[in-house]
Amino acid sequence: MSSPTATLLISCPDQQGLVAKFANFIYANGGNIIHADQHTDFAAGLFLTRLEWQLTGFNLPREFIAPAFNAIAQPLNAKWELHFSDTVPRIAIWVSKQDHCLFDLIWRHRAKEFTAEIPLIISNHLQLQEVAEQFGIDYHHVSVNQNNKLEQEAKQLELLHQYKIDLVVLAKYMQILSADFIAKFPQVINIHHSFLPAFVGANPYHKAFERGVKIIGATAHYVTSDLDAGPIIEQDVVRVSHRDEVADLIRKGKDLERIVLARAVRSHLQNRVLVYGNRTVVFE
Amino acid sequence: MSSPTATLLISCPDQQGLVAKFANFIYANGGNIIHADQHTDFAAGLFLTRLEWQLTGFNLPREFIAPAFNAIAQPLNAKWELHFSDTVPRIAIWVSKQDHCLFDLIWRHRAKEFTAEIPLIISNHLQLQEVAEQFGIDYHHVSVNQNNKLEQEAKQLELLHQYKIDLVVLAKYMQILSADFIAKFPQVINIHHSFLPAFVGANPYHKAFERGVKIIGATAHYVTSDLDAGPIIEQDVVRVSHRDEVADLIRKGKDLERIVLARAVRSHLQNRVLVYGNRTVVFE
Amino acid sequence: MSSPTATLLISCPDQQGLVAKFANFIYANGGNIIHADQHTDFAAGLFLTRLEWQLTGFNLPREFIAPAFNAIAQPLNAKWELHFSDTVPRIAIWVSKQDHCLFDLIWRHRAKEFTAEIPLIISNHLQLQEVAEQFGIDYHHVSVNQNNKLEQEAKQLELLHQYKIDLVVLAKYMQILSADFIAKFPQVINIHHSFLPAFVGANPYHKAFERGVKIIGATAHYVTSDLDAGPIIEQDVVRVSHRDEVADLIRKGKDLERIVLARAVRSHLQNRVLVYGNRTVVFE
Amino acid sequence: MSSPTATLLISCPDQQGLVAKFANFIYANGGNIIHADQHTDFAAGLFLTRLEWQLTGFNLPREFIAPAFNAIAQPLNAKWELHFSDTVPRIAIWVSKQDHCLFDLIWRHRAKEFTAEIPLIISNHLQLQEVAEQFGIDYHHVSVNQNNKLEQEAKQLELLHQYKIDLVVLAKYMQILSADFIAKFPQVINIHHSFLPAFVGANPYHKAFERGVKIIGATAHYVTSDLDAGPIIEQDVVRVSHRDEVADLIRKGKDLERIVLARAVRSHLQNRVLVYGNRTVVFE
The missing domain is CATH 3.30.70.260 (ACT domain)
Structure with a gap:
């Protein structure tokens, strides 16, 4: 082959x-x-x-x-x-402060679990710059807040253009992209740390703890202008119990997030995901 | 022992x-x-x-x-x-038209998976009367609609009293109990056919299909006056794909519902469930 | 459709x-x-x-x-x-003393989860005759031991012929069929109460307990002359812990056995299983 | 706390x-x-x-x-x-050529998922020396073959002594330790890439493919002198299908191996594992 x-x-x-x-x-x-x-x-x-x-x-x-x-x-x-298959797609990984999904994607890339180039990391924080340097990936700090979002998104789009990026992977980026951004760059995969549509929005593990669920999940989906409502690519779950405090849910959730995001990115890069309406077919 | x-x-x-x-x-x-x-x-x-x-x-x-x-x-x-342990609790199973949870509970009772008496089935429909007769359980048809709910609930409470019922199991009863009923008889376990809190209310499988989820679930919980929001006892899930139509979700969901409800009823009957706030500890 | x-x-x-x-x-x-x-x-x-x-x-x-x-x-x-699809296959269910798989297949048949006729139950024991009568299925008691196996298998083959059976489902039959029988009637699905190839042969739950596994399984496979080594159609597992005694493994295993066997029978009846070598493709 | x-x-x-x-x-x-x-x-x-x-x-x-x-x-x-709890245990990670478990343990250690020091990596190959250097961990290459096993084990024991090691984690070490070694240093956790006791020994993914299983697993266990037969600490599984070639089983298995080994090491380090006979109680 x-x-x-x-x-x-x-x-x-x-x-x-x-x-x-x-x-x-x-x-x-x-x-x-x-x-x-x-x-x-x-x-x-x-x-x-x-x-x-x-x-x-x-x-x-x-x-x-x-x-x-x-x-x-x-x-x-x-x-x-x-x-x-010989056109190698170029990925930008967007992160915030947490490193687990970033590390995981980099490791899988090195292990050749998917074919792509990862020339760019964008973050609204400085914490993971060191990781980027360790693996020789360019790191751009674009600090976003409620007041400067539109102009910072313009900078982000410019970076995506400059680096010829095909796919943005939000690896725990923790920020909402504007509808305008999505219109201009629609190829964005996000990992949400809950079993959507349960616990849309911020702090899903805290909400899951409050609700007393016995299972938690993670969801990888294409980003649309509707928060956490885009087409789902992959989900997985893990059992929890009364013994698990919020910190345990977060820890167990990290393993889910890594695996679910990696599967979704791999399926996308192998052109196995067909979106129609708000649904996906993931050909195996 | x-x-x-x-x-x-x-x-x-x-x-x-x-x-x-x-x-x-x-x-x-x-x-x-x-x-x-x-x-x-x-x-x-x-x-x-x-x-x-x-x-x-x-x-x-x-x-x-x-x-x-x-x-x-x-x-x-x-x-x-x-x-x-030698005080045998008495269960009333409430059903609507679907028989899978009813059959399952009866089979597990016969198989001695839990210790209880099941002297009473209550239904708002006639379909499962035959099953009740087949296994020698009294069947009371209490037809409930929006207009007669309160008086019918009075009849239901009277039946629970008459049969000395300790626990009501809503085995796909598909009706909402009033806050007043719950106040008078709080020991009620329900099986909801979704991974709560996703898809509260009616037609969760249709909603799950619309949302394009990759996993479906079922949830057994104590009933409170807040719809599908009571303390969760047990949940489980099964993977689905784009090939599964609504009818497939319903079919796969039935297996979940049977197992999740049975586990919850068994834990309750073994006095392993401790409710505090809106949470449960299920001691293993 | x-x-x-x-x-x-x-x-x-x-x-x-x-x-x-x-x-x-x-x-x-x-x-x-x-x-x-x-x-x-x-x-x-x-x-x-x-x-x-x-x-x-x-x-x-x-x-x-x-x-x-x-x-x-x-x-x-x-x-x-x-x-x-309008040629309705005819199934013989073979049982021993345990009723859970039998009940489950009958319930699914009534619920139209698969299209087939179930005119015949064969057993080496008398315990489940009552269940057969309850659902109007012919029950033939063919007592098998080490000495009379060949002549009893001749009787069993005669029954399969007489009832025009297309598929034999061993629903916890607990007996080994001879190579000669399989040669004459190769369409046989068995449910084995372990995650094959672990715990081949008798008493897999006892062996699983001895080994201290943290997960148990069940396996549905086509029967070949090689014990528990035929092509696997479906498997599933459930988590167990140190708290589970052998009786708990057996109880939890029953739920697995029911579901795994039912999925395999349904896939087979929908002509979704293609056997090649000792492997299967199960088209979804 | x-x-x-x-x-x-x-x-x-x-x-x-x-x-x-x-x-x-x-x-x-x-x-x-x-x-x-x-x-x-x-x-x-x-x-x-x-x-x-x-x-x-x-x-x-x-x-x-x-x-x-x-x-x-x-x-x-x-x-x-x-x-x-304030006596911090010291771990030696033993590897061969594969890096996924090593990376994973190092990442979890940095993420403070468990409390330990990791001063030493031992390997029979040179491939992962670079990873050790990247994270500032001493790397000792001890080349083992059938002829020099005993003397090399003496060297390994000397290293464990010198580094004051409390626990050896075989993170895909791919070599069998002698009974004598285990007698001298019994605190060894191994990750085996199958759902034990299925597929003991070498090449379990190839054997799993040959057998046509529908689920693969991984097992973390304490090492005893009996190959792959020590007390099991943790197991987990993932579903596979006919579409998965051996390379896919290996890839999917890596995710299992990482998670199962990490859970076992964490439980051990939190003193939650009690071994008796050939079984474990893992207190949650």
């Missing part, structure tokens, strides 16, 4: 023959499919699919794949994305 | 020597402790404990245990309950 | 164009695919797929589907099965 | 009055118990308990606690350990 691959993520109104049409497009051009999965949302009347095939031996030159597929997609009213 | 046992559930302001005081009370009277567990809620400044000992060989006659212990408890401002 | 469907389960040596070939076969005949999933086992060089499509509107009469598809499959060296 | 604490871990033949006796010892000397838990193994006839109390205000000087308690313990045939 050392050949680079192309991946199509497609959603379109359901109709007969879609599997055949899409598979034929690849087969007719000499492509070898290595992953194909589809899902029909009968309630929404939508067909959703992911197709990945090897570029070695594929007769259509890379730059013609999009226009050629568009000719098929347009009559079907299909929305689609095309990705190439 | 064939000896009957006594169990004390105690909560009191934390202070030095409580473990020794309570243990001495039992030891001094010749009791053999077979279970002792305690928990300190440092935030609330509360000491909470469960003590179970064998009555065989205990020198204090059964009827004197409460007054004798009260002499110890009062100076400590302790709240406490005393239970005897 | 009220139309009956046809389902193909196919495995063949991997090569280019398989997705297109199979999808075209259905599309060319006017079929509407409602489920398609595939998997490539790169280590084994095998392509495995499940295709389900609506028969309403499919131009090929039902009796010609198999020969028509065979013409495609043979050059590919494909192994395949064809199933129709 | 800033006062240092003392912790007693006690096991003795069960008899009446033990809870009272032990609690009185602490109360009589003015101690404030902040954690007390006990368990009776009825099958073994053993009473096992953990008691932790604040040293501030305790009237017995620290050096007299052991002899004073011994006077109580001896007539009861009790085995016991006494620990002080």
